Every structure is written in structure tokens, then in C-alpha cells.
Amino acid sequence: MITKINHIAIVIPELEEGMGFWVNALGLNVKKTESVPEQQVDIAFLPVGESNIELLAPTDTESGVAKYLDKRGPGLHHICLEVEDIDTVLDRLKTASVPLIDEEPRDGGHGKKLAFIHPKGTGGVLVELYQLP
Amino acid sequence: MITKINHIAIVIPELEEGMGFWVNALGLNVKKTESVPEQQVDIAFLPVGESNIELLAPTDTESGVAKYLDKRGPGLHHICLEVEDIDTVLDRLKTASVPLIDEEPRDGGHGKKLAFIHPKGTGGVLVELYQLP
The missing domain is CATH 3.10.180.10 (2,3-Dihydroxybiphenyl 1,2-Dioxygenase, domain 1)
Incomplete structure (x- = not known):
């Protein structure tokens, strides 16, 4: 029923700076970045094996992701399972x-x-x- | 350098009850469960594709995992990357x-x-x- 982990989403305050650890220090590649205006987030996808690290940075202060960041601080946000x-x-x-x-x-x-x-x-x-x- | 996500660790208060969603509702299998007395945790490993969901339940109130659960509540704890x-x-x-x-x-x-x-x-x-x- 569940085939694999598609991605692990991590909330960070700002995309460019937040990618530093994953890309420069850990050596992961960025497959793509995109802006999703309807969710007020910028996203970067970094493949790891069959899965991805998905970095999410809010672009406003009112979105769900922005409020999560404000309340919980940066870190793990959700996991996505492929079915x-x-x-x-x-x-x-x-x-x-x-x-x-x-x-x-x-x-x-x-x-x-x-x-x-x-x-x-x-x-x-x-x-x-x-x-x- | 990084080959895959080995596991995503999730902290829950109690192993048997916490497995319910993942096993009964979502249909994942339990590969194994083990007690790790030196870390005061019980662990269950549930394979998903090439990775695992790792459920962690503290067995005392003083361990790192117990304090994390007390402070942050149940949820995502760490990710493990294979190198x-x-x-x-x-x-x-x-x-x-x-x-x-x-x-x-x-x-x-x-x-x-x-x-x-x-x-x-x-x-x-x-x-x-x-x-x-």
C-alpha cells in the first residue's frame, strides 16, 4: 500500500542560507527550487537515494509554514509517503x-x-x- | 557521499499504542522491535521502501528521548542518513x-x-x- 518515503520536509527561515548545510557541508545536490505563491513558500528539492529532502521557507508571516516556524522554530515539518x-x-x-x-x-x-x-x-x-x- | 535515508525517527509515549496508526491504519509491517536499556528506549523498525520509520518510546523519565517528549510532545525526532x-x-x-x-x-x-x-x-x-x- 505504501511504497516509499517521497520526501522529508524541513522548515527553514530562508532558502539560500538554509541550503548551506545540506549542499555545501553535506554535499547533496539541488534538483530544483520553486516558488509556490499560493502557499507562500519557496521550496528546494534535494534527492537522497529514492527520497528527497524538501526545504521549505515561508515568504510571508501569515502562512501555515510561517506560523509553524514562529511557534516551533526551524526543523522537521512533515513526511510524505508514496502510495x-x-x-x-x-x-x-x-x-x-x-x-x-x-x-x-x-x-x-x-x-x-x-x-x-x-x-x-x-x-x-x-x-x-x-x-x- | 550520502547514499540514502536509513530512517526517520519518531518519538511516541508508548510503543504498542503508538504503533497502532502506522501498522493497523497505514498497513506498514514491523521488521523488529528491541529494547535499548543503555538509552532507556524501546524501538520499533517499520520498513518503507529503502528506508525505515523508527518509533522510539522512552522507558524512563530522565533520558534524552523522555525529555524531548516532555518538552516538544510526540512527533518527528531525527533523520538518519547513510554514508x-x-x-x-x-x-x-x-x-x-x-x-x-x-x-x-x-x-x-x-x-x-x-x-x-x-x-x-x-x-x-x-x-x-x-x-x-
Whole structure:
């Protein structure tokens, strides 16, 4: 049902400076960076094996990521698991009464479907699910 | 230099109950569970692709993991990256003035070498390095 870890997301205050450790000190490569204005974040993707480190930096002070950074400080934010069939997984989670942020999959663009599981249901971890095309 | 994510460690109050979401709701398998008395934790390993979810539950109230749980609540604790040559990586980190918890690799048993990088040096993330035999 779950095939791999797609990414581990880490919140940092600013993308260029925050990439320093991962790229310059640790030697990871940056696959791409992008701005996501609708979520008020800049993102960098750094492949590690079959997974990615995803660095998230808020571009305003009001977004969810900005508030998380303000409250918790920089650090691990969420993990994303790839699934074969996101509808089946969400049905299974609903049957188990796991609280979901997204009851139905969201369109992630380019054929990707995604949904977030509420940390209340996982033991404190924000978990994202991806079904890739 | 970095080959893959070995595991993502998640702190939970109690192992059996905390495994419920990951095993019963999400359908992951438990590869093994073990008690590590010298660190006062119980651990469960749940494979996901080439990586693992590692669930950590403190067995006392004074260990590092217990204090983390008390201060931050349950959730993501650290990530562990596999490296080919841990001495080379640590030398590179020292050259970059990254603060380390372990200046030299620790013996992890069965030929494994490990070291922790201080969150101050990574932008808030506790990072473990593994060199496997």
C-alpha cells in the first residue's frame, strides 16, 4: 500500500542560507527550487537515494509554514509517503477513524493526487500522502 | 557521499499504542522491535521502501528521548542518513565548522559506525549518520 518515503520536509527561515548545510557541508545536490505563491513558500528539492529532502521557507508571516516556524522554530515539518492508490488508503484511514486534513485527495498538478493526515491521528506527525501518475 | 535515508525517527509515549496508526491504519509491517536499556528506549523498525520509520518510546523519565517528549510532545525526532565513509563526512563537516555531537564515529555494534550532527549546525534538525559494514 505504501511504497516509499517521497520526501522529508524541513522548515527553514530562508532558502539560500538554509541550503548551506545540506549542499555545501553535506554535499547533496539541488534538483530544483520553486516558488509556490499560493502557499507562500519557496521550496528546494534535494534527492537522497529514492527520497528527497524538501526545504521549505515561508515568504510571508501569515502562512501555515510561517506560523509553524514562529511557534516551533526551524526543523522537521512533515513526511510524505508514496502510495499506490490514495483513495483506498484514505478509505482505510476513515474506517480506522483517523482524523484527516483532506477527506478527499487534492489535485497536486501533473496527475499527482495528495492528502494530509492530521497529526492528532498519527501520534504527532504531519503525514502527507502522494499518489503519482 | 550520502547514499540514502536509513530512517526517520519518531518519538511516541508508548510503543504498542503508538504503533497502532502506522501498522493497523497505514498497513506498514514491523521488521523488529528491541529494547535499548543503555538509552532507556524501546524501538520499533517499520520498513518503507529503502528506508525505515523508527518509533522510539522512552522507558524512563530522565533520558534524552523522555525529555524531548516532555518538552516538544510526540512527533518527528531525527533523520538518519547513510554514508559511504563516515570519517570523510565528519572531516568535511569539521572543515565547514558544523557543530557535531560526535566528533568521532561511535561504535554502533555489528560493524556499524554512527555519529550525530548538532541541530545548531543543520538548521534545527538532529541528523544521524550511519556507515554500515
